[in-house]
Amino acid sequence: MFSVAIVSLTLLAFLLGLILGVAAKYLKVESDPLVSQIEDMLPGSQCGQCGFPGCKPAAKAIAHGESEVTICPPGGRSLASQLASLLGIEVDLSKVVDKPPMYAQVSEATCIGCTRCFKVCPTDAIIGGPKQIHAVFKDACTGCEACVDVCPTECLQMHIIETTLSSWTWPKPNTKALPPPIAA
Amino acid sequence: MKLFRFKGGVHPEANKIATGCKSITPFPIPDRLYLSVQQHIGAPAKTEVEIGQHVLKGELLAASQGMISAPIHAPTSGVVVDITEHTAPHPSGLPVRMIVIEPDGKDTWTKLDKIEQPFSLTPEEIAARVGEAGIVGLGGATFPSAVKLNLGKDNKIYTLIINGGECEPYLTCDDQLMRHRAEGIVDGIRLMLHGLQAPRALIAIEDNKPTAIKAMQKACEDIESIDVVVIPNLYPMGSEKQMIHLLTGMDIPAGKRSTDIGVLVHNVGTAYAVHRAIRYGEPLVSRIVTIGGKAIREPQNIDVPLGTLVSDLIEFCGGYKEKAERVLMGGPMMGQALPTTDVPIVKGSSGIIALTAKEIEQQQMMPCIRCGSCVNVCPCGLLPLEMANRARKGDIEGAQEFGLMDCISCGSCSYVCPSHIPLVQYFNYSKGIVASQQKEKTHQNEIRLLAQQRTERIEREKIAKAEAAAKRKAAREAKKAQKARELTS
Numbered sequence: 001m002f003s004v005a006i007v008s009l010t011l012l013a014f015l016l017g018l019i020l021g022v023a024a025k026y027l028k029v030e031s032d033p034l035v036s037q038i039e040d041m042l043p044g045s046q047c048g049q050c051g052f053p054g055c056k057p058a059a060k061a062i063a064h065g066e067s068e069v070t071i072c073p074p075g076g077r078s079l080a081s082q083l084a085s086l087l088g089i090e091v092d093l094s095k096v097v098d099k100p101p102m103y104a105q106v107s108e109a110t111c112i113g114c115t116r117c118f119k120v121c122p123t124d125a126i127i128g129g130p131k132q133i134h135a136v137f138k139d140a141c142t143g144c145e146a147c148v149d150v151c152p153t154e155c156l157q158m159h160i161i162e163t164t165l166s167s168w169t170w171p172k173p174n175t176k177a178l179p180p181p182i183a184a
Numbered sequence: 185m186k187l188f189r190f191k192g193g194v195h196p197e198a199n200k201i202a203t204g205c206k207s208i209t210p211f212p213i214p215d216r217l218y219l220s221v222q223q224h225i226g227a228p229a230k231t232e233v234e235i236g237q238h239v240l241k242g243e244l245l246a247a248s249q250g251m252i253s254a255p256i257h258a259p260t261s262g263v264v265v266d267i268t269e270h271t272a273p274h275p276s277g278l279p280v281r282m283i284v285i286e287p288d289g290k291d292t293w294t295k296l297d298k299i300e301q302p303f304s305l306t307p308e309e310i311a312a313r314v315g316e317a318g319i320v321g322l323g324g325a326t327f328p329s330a331v332k333l334n335l336g337k338d339n340k341i342y343t344l345i346i347n348g349g350e351c352e353p354y355l356t357c358d359d360q361l362m363r364h365r366a367e368g369i370v371d372g373i374r375l376m377l378h379g380l381q382a383p384r385a386l387i388a389i390e391d392n393k394p395t396a397i398k399a400m401q402k403a404c405e406d407i408e409s410i411d412v413v414v415i416p417n418l419y420p421m422g423s424e425k426q427m428i429h430l431l432t433g434m435d436i437p438a439g440k441r442s443t444d445i446g447v448l449v450h451n452v453g454t455a456y457a458v459h460r461a462i463r464y465g466e467p468l469v470s471r472i473v474t475i476g477g478k479a480i481r482e483p484q485n486i487d488v489p490l491g492t493l494v495s496d497l498i499e500f501c502g503g504y505k506e507k508a509e510r511v512l513m514g515g516p517m518m519g520q521a522l523p524t525t526d527v528p529i530v531k532g533s534s535g536i537i538a539l540t541a542k543e544i545e546q547q548q549m550m551p552c553i554r555c556g557s558c559v560n561v562c563p564c565g566l567l568p569l570e571m572a573n574r575a576r577k578g579d580i581e582g583a584q585e586f587g588l589m590d591c592i593s594c595g596s597c598s599y600v601c602p603s604h605i606p607l608v609q610y611f612n613y614s615k616g617i618v619a620s621q622q623k624e625k626t627h628q629n630e631i632r633l634l635a636q637q638r639t640e641r642i643e644r645e646k647i648a649k650a651e652a653a654a655k656r657k658a659a660r661e662a663k664k665a666q667k668a669r670e671l672t673s
Contacts, residue, residue: 043628043631043632044628044631044632044635044636045631045632045634045635046635046639122635122638123631123634123635123638124634124637124638124641125634139627139630140630140631140634142631163276163278164278165222165272165274165276165278165280166222167620167623168274168276168278169613169615169616169617169619169620170275170609170612170613170615170616171613172610172613173606173609173610173613
């Protein structure tokens with residue numbers, strides 16, 4: 001009786017294993033879930049500062065270990081540490097420069113209306129027409145500097161987004177006042 | 185009436201005697217008024233006047249824009265001399281846009297829209313008038329009152345609570361208002377009840393204000409729908425969540441509004457402002473401010489035109505008799521330290537408290553001894569020590585798991601902490617981080633959408649171009665074929 005059970009269960013196990021093996025081969029999921037997970041974490045502005053043509057290729061490269069988790073400048077330190085914890089790797093954050101959030105602004109005195117900048121803007125944040133002064137929508141600008149590189153008259157400048165009453169938050173309380181622990 | 189005591193709370197020294205017995209002093213028109221366009225929660229008001237323009241008292245200076253906003257009106261007649269950036273009455277000391285008025289001394293009102301029969305107005309009209317008068321929550325939260333009155337449309341309001349708790353030490357402005365302007369407050373409450381179509385209102389007053397209680401009881405003697413409830417003196421009684429719990433026994437679910445459980449809370453000052461706005465058509469252009477603290481020579485309650493500089497007020501009260509170590513706007517528990525006294529009074533300024541070094545008693549912070557005092561006094565039933573530990577390490581998510589977003593920043597925990605740990609400061613810091621993270625996330629989603637739309641647009645253009653090219657090619661070929669046919673024929 002006992003041997004029948006062993007034999008039937010073993011057969012069942014083999015059979016199920018075979019089905020699973022075949023299914024894994026024929027019903028393979030094409031995309032890597034890790035890639036889409038990383039892509040969701042990236043800023044998604046397709047700015048190209050990492051050297052890849054967009055966020056998806058960058059996510060692929062990060063997932064396959066072909067590039068560092070620190071390649072995304074707009075993401076800064078917080079993104080790098082999030083990616084590192086997702087992939088379970090150690091990362092040296094000291095090299096990552098946390099750039100303050102910036103935005104581009106057109107200097108109206110030198111803009112010649114060449115339309116080059118708004119053709120490269122990844123978020124369509126620049127408006128204007130041929131031979132008309134262009135302007136940047138501050139809220140839609142990601143500070144990727146793509147426009148700065150193509151401007152022939154250097155009229156696009158990057159500015160730091162300043163803290164206003166609505167974006168100000170309380171600083172961390174100063175804990176330096178904490179006295180050293182008393183030795184027993 | 186049965187009261188439902190909430191857990192926790194503290195009894196800070198009241199210090200209300202210095203200003204509590206003096207009546208409300210009117211304030212002479214100052215030399216200059218600074219009207220901030222951001223005196224409320226929500227979008228800043230949009231400037232509607234130009235430099236050099238003469239305005240009358242009550243004339244619109246800046247209009248509300250967006251869903252949650254409030255207009256600003258001229259507190260006296262005079263000339264707009266400047267529209268500039270000036271230091272905001274805010275702990276950051278950052279500048280904000282302000283309309284500067286030089287009064288002409290005549291204090292002439294603009295034409296006011298008085299109403300003889302306010303109860304014939306529809307609820308929508310009442311809310312609209314309250315909105316046009318620029319009334320915001322005068323307890324200090326400065327949430328636009330019209331928006332709150334309109335919330336009653338989605339949820340039936342069963343109880344309107346009028347908050348006369350004034351649990352903050354030093355402050356007596358609401359106490360004075362109830363003593364001297366009880367009739368106006370009760371009329372304002374009746375108008376609000378009409379606007380909300382609510383059946384009853386409760387005026388909650390702490391038992392340390394017997395004169396105000398008597399005055400209010402007398403004013404609403406013959407009105408069935410309004411009752412005065414005497415509540416125990418305990419901080420933070422004036423907090424919305426705690427007051428609703430005390431009076432109704434109900435709790436607002438986390439992340440929901442009081443209207444979701446059929447209750448709405450308004451401050452007594454707001455009720456009075458509603459009375460002035462509906463009956464007399466007067467917009468909100470002044471408020472009662474308590475000038476107190478042991479550093480002030482003559483502490484008192486003053487009816488101040490909005491936009492008056494704090495330094496002018498302190499001078500009016502005889503200046504300092506001792507060195508003021510810190511000047512607060514609001515009470516000592518939840519008020520905010522001012523970076524300078526060169527800032528104007530705004531709609532939410534309930535008090536200006538100048539504290540001496542002795543009153544502050546700043547002490548060295550020590551390590552947490554896990555005594556649990558903060559847990560005992562937390563009126564929200566949270567574990568402040570655990571939250572602060574996580575916030576200190578930068579683990580904001582961990583702090584959120586311990587209920588950071590349910591904290592009302594009342595400061596009871598910091599008040600009792602024997603180690604003088606800045607607990608509430610840690611929570612304010614953490615909440616700021618959560619808020620900016622959320623903002624960053626929405627911004628990122630918008631950016632993503634923009635980038636996606638751009639790719640789609642480029643794709644569309646490419647297809648359109650290819651189609652146009654194909655069409656041209658077809659036309660060319662047709663022409664060629666025709667030519668060939670012509671040649672052969």
